[in-house]
Amino acid sequence: MTVGVGLELDRVRLSYTGTPVIDELSLTVRPGEILVLTGPSGCGKSTVLRALAGLLPPDSGRILADDAEVTGTSGDRGMVFQDNALLPWRTVRSNIELALRLRGEPRATRRAQADHWIGELGLTGFGSYLPKSLSGGMRQRVQLARGLAGAPRAVMMDEPFGALDTQTRAAMQRLLIDTWRTHPTTIVFVTHDVDEALTLGDRIVVLGKAGRPVRAVLEVPDPRIDLPREELRTEIIAALDHSVAA
Template structure:
């Protein structure tokens, strides 16, 4: 996989129905890091993510990807959603192959590359299954494989594990880190869960309520923090949010 890209947000304003959802946000995502966006419901986390992916145009301000303005979607910037966005009529392998086709990989090499990614996310033996035959965690594994298979330089992930049970969620968090270490890229990950933010992020950006600017930017020591350090960092994040609306 190619190296991750930098993403720069400057004085960004995003509105919905005439009201600012994101107001004058400044944020820089470093190449190859996992940046987690967290904050109370309605603070614009998912809105920022869609703007970074090129799915939403800003009212004002600037979004740059490796110094170039983001004006539309790009193969270099992939998106993984919370709800399964897999094509229900395509098998696991066919869903992953679609990303490879869009990335320009010749037909002759797609099958082998898709199978490699399916193996990387632990789904060998399920290549010919349709999404409806898979559990929620398995569908998210396919989404992860498809999101990364096209060699994007940045991946935007919108609460991809939010609907999973606790055990499956922990397993998916571990898989994401393992896959990211093997196939490094820039990841911007949205969650409302502070503990998930600290397990995954190199840095955690805390957004305020709708229309407010960035409240805090917390560095997470690597390797990923032990429980004692997470307790202190968790308190710092909650303090930045005045203990509002974040779910433990």
């Protein structure tokens, strides 16, 4: 069974295309939790994800995974993007198999593992389809399958459901939670949507501008249970308002 990895950013400074985005960010992600990052556009949420995945080295500070410094990408850390990042000329099965190959899985086992994830994510019967033949929700299922294939111990998810309609988005949120419960891993999830943050997160971190990167860290009581959370929602919205105004 996958065991989630603990992640830490220690006084991290990050730039994107030469422009400073994050400065002196310190944050701990607990093993096996779903940590949600939210904040105004341009505050660096996606940049933080890329750094945690090992795709972007910090200008200063350290990024740690189970106390080992992150110096590049690793099969222990996967990434699921908002945009359709599937290779259009590859079938559903082939897209998932490619991720397994890149993570070093032998050819003899790749097809069986891909078919396992096709079944897990409700894609049975679509393994030979090209992405263009799938709905937006089904393409996101394939991206999720690809992100989880190879049993990464942490998955960074960059607004993966942001382009979906409300009903499909809710279905994908339930699917993510069910899959996470069956295959425990650490998830860092970026969203602009306050209700999505409350639905998914064990903790919610509201990011602000680089001078004060963390505006609030909020624990979600009874996470993923459908309870009224008006007080917590109000706290998040207030933190977001301060982030924009600061």
